[in-house]
Amino acid sequence: MLNVGVIGLGSISDFHVKPYAANSEAKLFAFCDMNKDRLDTAGKLYDVQSLYTSYEDLLADQNVDAVSICTWNATHAEIAIAALKAGKHVLVEKPLCTTVEDAKRVEDAVKASGKILQVGFVRRYAKNTKLVKSFLDNGDFGELYYAKASCIRRLGNPGGWFSDKDRSGGGPLMDLGVHMIDICWYLMGKPKPVSVSGHTYSKLGNRSNIQNLSFYKASDFDASLNSVEDLATALIRFENGASLYVDVSFTLHAVKDDVSVKLYGDKGGLELEPQLMMTTERHDTIINITPQIDHLNFQFEEAFQSEIDYFVASCLGKATTLSPVEDGVEVIKMLCGAYESASLGKEILL
Numbered sequence: 026m027l028n029v030g031v032i033g034l035g036s037i038s039d040f041h042v043k044p045y046a047a048n049s050e051a052k053l054f055a056f057c058d059m060n061k062d063r064l065d066t067a068g069k070l071y072d073v074q075s076l077y078t079s080y081e082d083l084l085a086d087q088n089v090d091a092v093s094i095c096t097w098n099a100t101h102a103e104i105a106i107a108a109l110k111a112g113k114h115v116l117v118e119k120p121l122c123t124t125v126e127d128a129k130r131v132e133d134a135v136k137a138s139g140k141i142l143q144v145g146f147v148r149r150y151a152k153n154t155k156l157v158k159s160f161l162d163n164g165d166f167g168e169l170y171y172a173k174a175s176c177i178r179r180l181g182n183p184g185g186w187f188s189d190k191d192r193s194g195g196g197p198l199m200d201l202g203v204h205m206i207d208i209c210w211y212l213m214g215k216p217k218p219v220s221v222s223g224h225t226y227s228k229l230g231n232r233s234n235i236q237n238l239s240f241y242k243a244s245d246f247d248a249s250l251n252s253v254e255d256l257a258t259a260l261i262r263f264e265n266g267a268s269l270y271v272d273v274s275f276t277l278h279a280v281k282d283d284v285s286v287k288l289y290g291d292k293g294g295l296e297l298e299p300q301l302m303m304t305t306e307r308h309d310t311i312i313n314i315t316p317q318i319d320h321l322n323f324q325f326e327e328a329f330q331s332e333i334d335y336f337v338a339s340c341l342g343k344a345t346t347l348s349p350v351e352d353g354v355e356v357i358k359m360l361c362g363a364y365e366s367a368s369l370g371k372e373i374l375l
Contacts, residue, residue, distance in 0.1 A: 026050060026051070026052055027050060027051045027052065027090050027091055027114075027337050027340050027341060028052050028054035028055075028088050028089050028090045028091070029045050029051050029052065029053055029054055029055075029089070029090070029091050029092065029093065029337075030054060030055035030056070030057065030075075030083050030084075030086070030089040030091070030092045030093075030113075031045075031053070031055075031056050031057070031092070031093045031095060032057045032058075032080045032083060032092055032093065032094050032095065032096060032104060033057070033058060033094065033095035033096035033097075034056060034057075034058040034060070034063050034064060034067050034095070035095060035096075035243075035244065036243075036244070037095050037118060038067075038093070038095040040147075040325075040326065040329040041093040041095060041116070041329070041333060042067070042071060043326075043329075044329055044330040044332070044333035044334070045093075045333055045337075046071060047330065048333060048334055048337050050337050050338075050341060051333075051337045053071050053073050054073065054075055054086075054088060054089055055073065055075035055076070055077065055083050055086055055088075055089050056068055056071075056073050056075070056076050056077070057076075057077040057078065057079070057080050057082075057083040058078065059078055061078060064076050064077075064078065075088070075089075080096075080104055080107070081107065084107055084108055084111040084113060085111070089113060090113065090114065090340065091113055091114035091115070091116070091141075091336070091337075091340050092108050092113050092114075092115055092116070093116045093117075093118075094108070094115065094116070094117040094118060095118050096118075097186045097192040097193065098120055098122070098123050098192065098193050098194045098199065099122075099123050099191065099192045099193070099194055100192075101117050101118070101120070101121060101122045101123075101127075101131075102121075102122035102123075102124075102127035102128070102130060102131050104117075105117050105121075105122075105131050105134070105142065106130060106131055106134045109131075109134040109135060109137075109138040109140050109142065110134065110138065112138070112140065113140065114140050114141040114142070114336075114339075114340040115140065115141070115142045115143070116142075116143045116145060116332075116333075116336045117142065117143070117144060117145060117353075118145040119144060119145045119146055119147075119203045119204065119207070119353075120144075120194070120199060120203045120353070120356065120357060120360065121144050121350070121353030121354065121356070121357055122194075122353075122357060123193075123194025123195070123199070123357075123361075124194075124357070124361060125354075125357055125358055125361050128353060128354040128357040128358075129354065131350060131353070131354075132350050132351065132353075132354050135350045141336070141339050141340050141346060142349065142350045142353075143332075143335070143336045143339060143346040143348055143349070144348045144349070144350065144352060144353035144356075145332065145348070146203075146204070146207045146208070146211070146347075146348040146352070146353075146356075147204075147328050147329055147332045148204055148207070148208040148323065148328065149207070149208065149211055149332075149347045149348055150328050150329075150331040150332040150335060150347060151323055151324065151327070151328040151331070152318075152319075152320070152324065152327065152328075152331070153297060153301050153318070153320070153321070153322075153323065154208065154211075154212070154297070156301070156316065156318065157212060157295060157297060157301070158212065160295075160303070161212060161214075164292070165292065165293060165305070166288070166290035166292050166293040166294065166295065166303075166305075167290040167291040167292030167293065168290055168291050168292075169212070169213045169214070169267060169288050169289065169290045170266065170267045170268075170289065170290065170291065171267065171268055171269075171270075171288075171289045172209040172212075172213055172267075172268075172269045172270075172286075172287065172288040172289065173209075173269070173270040173271070173285075173287050174205035174206070174208070174209050174269075174270075174271050174285060174286045174287070175205070175271070175272050175273065175283055175284065175285045176197070176201040176202070176204070176205055176273045176274075176283075176284050177272065177273070177274050177277055177279050177282060177283040177284075178197070178201075178240075178274055178275055178276065178277070178282050179238075179276065179277060179278075179279045179280075179281065179282055180232055180235055180238055180240050180276055181240045181241070181274075181275050181276065181282070182196075182231040182232070182240075182251065182253075182255075182275035182276055183240075183241050183242055183243045183246070183275075184231060184233075184242055184243050184245070184246035184247060184248065184250065184251070185242070185243025185244065185245035185246050185247065185250075186243065186245065187200060187243055187253070188231060188250055188251040188252065188253050188275075189250055189252060189253075190252040190253050191252070193253060195253055195254070195257075195360070195364060196225075196253030196254040196255070196257065196275055197253075197254065197255075197256065197257055197273040197274050197275045198223075198225065198254065198257035198259070198273055198360060198363060198364065199253075199360060200275075201273040202257060202259065202271055202273040202360065202363075203356060203360060205271045205273060205286065206259070206261070206269065206271055206356060206359055206360065207352075207356050208286055208297065209269050209271070209286060209288065210269065210355075210356070210359075211352075212288055212297070213263070213267060213269070213288065215352065215355070216263035216264055216265045216267055217263060217264040217265075218261055218262070218263055218264075218355065218358065218359050218362075218375050219262055219263060219264050219374065219375055220261070220262045220362075220372055220373065220374050220375060221259055221260065221261045221262070221359060221362040221363050221366050221372065221373060221375060222259070222260045222363075222366050222371075222372040222373075223257065223258065223259040223260075223362070223363030223364060223365075223366035223367040224257065224258045224259075224366075224367050225254040225256070225257045225364065225367040226254060226255055226256040226257070227253075227254050227255055228255055228256075229255045229276045229277070229278075230251055230255070230276070231248065231251045231275070231276065232276045233248035253275070254275075255274060255275055255276045255277065256272070256273070256274040256275075256276075256277055257272070257273055257274075257363065257367070258270070258271065258272040258273075259271045259272075259359070259363035259366075261359055261362075261363075283299075284298050284299055285298055285299060286298040292305060292306075293305035293306075297323075298322065298323055299322060300321040300322050301315075301316060301318070301321045301322070302314070302315060302321075303315075303316070335347060358375050359375070362375050
């Protein structure tokens, strides 16, 4: 049995807490949050007795074997390092942290501790990702040489810490782009990134004036606070000659929201989102393939359950995580490289 502590009880924590509760090999043992009311409410709901307002106190609890870190991005590194030093396994929400320097510090701490650190790249754990990976591993699409992904929101700046660069590390690129970059890079076989050209735009603000269209707002939403970009784009080049283009937005004058993930090889191509589709050639004819599966689209809750189950199994020595710290470091290099490129106005080498 793995005794788990959850640090940070904001909205994303629900997708950790519920899967732990559903896992027969895990026990929700401790919660930590600075908001005492939220902490007490969660404790009562899940019958968790060990409640802390300080993560240091939770980490000092010798009964806790592993932790999920669901706090602001800027705190991920310090809490992860402290947890590893305290002898805990760690599942840290994406992104791993907000700087390359911190990412390397976390990686060093993992190596020194001998503990598991899993980065919350939840799309890697989705059923459709596993299905596509089996096709790719068997060479059905040949050499993947180009991918592109979008996560476009017309109106979707959550505000709160998401829109505070000091706490989030960035806007849609750090919040949404991390998923888009990671899933493409993972399915492409994780080639070594060599350069990135990025652009960021702050033209529309958070569009808090808009009425008649609702969107998710953080619990600490403040319309007057916004220091992150509206839109970000990045073109990433890899050592093997492949490339990846990503665009993501919190706000944009778009007709509709759009999420898409597309990869292209010399024997076929695929769209993972919005719905799984494949294409190839047979007998001089282009054919489209629709797999007969339960769901063609990304199943959010199911993927989180799979992610948590994988983490628990990895901590118990029954599996190997699909998203180790080394991958978190590489993704941070790409994210930070895109921001640096945008700031300098030129392509940079990684």
